[in-house]
Amino acid sequence: MVIIPATSGQMGVLPGHMASIAELKPGLLSVHEGNSVSKYFVSSGFAFIHANSVTDIIAVEAVPIDRIDPSLVQQGLAEFNQKLNTASTDLEKAEAQIGITLHTALNLALTG
Amino acid sequence: MASNVAVPFWRSAGMTYITYSNICANMVRNCLKEPYRSEALTREKVHFSVSKWKDGKPEKPVIRSDTPED
Numbered sequence: 001m002v003i004i005p006a007t008s009g010q011m012g013v014l015p016g017h018m019a020s021i022a023e024l025k026p027g028l029l030s031v032h033e034g035n036s037v038s039k040y041f042v043s044s045g046f047a048f049i050h051a052n053s054v055t056d057i058i059a060v061e062a063v064p065i066d067r068i069d070p071s072l073v074q075q076g077l078a079e080f081n082q083k084l085n086t087a088s089t090d091l092e093k094a095e096a097q098i099g100i101t102l103h104t105a106l107n108l109a110l111t112g
Numbered sequence: 113m114a115s116n117v118a119v120p121f122w123r124s125a126g127m128t129y130i131t132y133s134n135i136c137a138n139m140v141r142n143c144l145k146e147p148y149r150s151e152a153l154t155r156e157k158v159h160f161s162v163s164k165w166k167d168g169k170p171e172k173p174v175i176r177s178d179t180p181e182d
Contacts, residue, residue, distance in 0.1 A: 026136050043136040060137035061152070063144065072143040094125035095135065102139045 001032045002055060004047045005105075011047075019051040026102045028065070028109040029057065039065045041109050043102075070110055077103035 002013045005027025024045045031038045045059035080099025087093040122132045141152040156178075163173035 026140070041140065043140040044133045060133055061140045063140065063148070067144050067148045069143060069145045069149075076139065076143055090125040091127065094122045094127055097121060098132065098135055099139060102136055103143075106140070106143055 003028075003030045003032070004055075004057070005029060005042060006047070013047070013049055013055050015053040017049050017053070017055075020049045022047045022049070024057075024059065026105040028105075028112065029062065039109070041065055041068060041106060065109055068106060068110060070107075073103055073106045073110065077107065 004011050004013060004022060005024050006022040007025045008022070010027075011022060024042055024047055026044055027042060029040045029042050031040075040062050042057065042059045043061040045057065045062075048056040048058065050056070076099065080096050080103060084093065084096035084100065087096045120132075123129075138156060141149065141156070144152055159175075159177040159179055161173045161175045163170040165171070
């Protein structure tokens, strides 16, 4: 089973799942095989669930969570919270918001 | 039909999906441990040439590159 970070929430995909395309938000992707779990962080992207029970994950960056540095995540979160306060244009605000959402998701993936 | 689904905040701020996705990827790369971080940041390097066309002919190309010119 794979649990994917769909924009609509964590979504479980088992063999036999209906064919579907899901948009992914930055978050944890966990692959459960028997008793072992492999966890990855996906930056954003899509999941294609095919009728033959193959699921493709399309992401610009997908990293095993042990490659993430928790102190850099905390630093990033503080930086973007700061940027949100000083942002003036809609675009700057959106970028700061993306930063906050993404770093919060990274934190959650590391601690969850 | 899909009009009851809210537009994502980045779209309403004028950003396209590809820009959003690349920003997210860049932020993730910056949070990696070494040596993965330096490896990942090389994926952001670009090298391309753009030329505008006028009267059916290309004008002088503009080269955008992260690699130093030799």
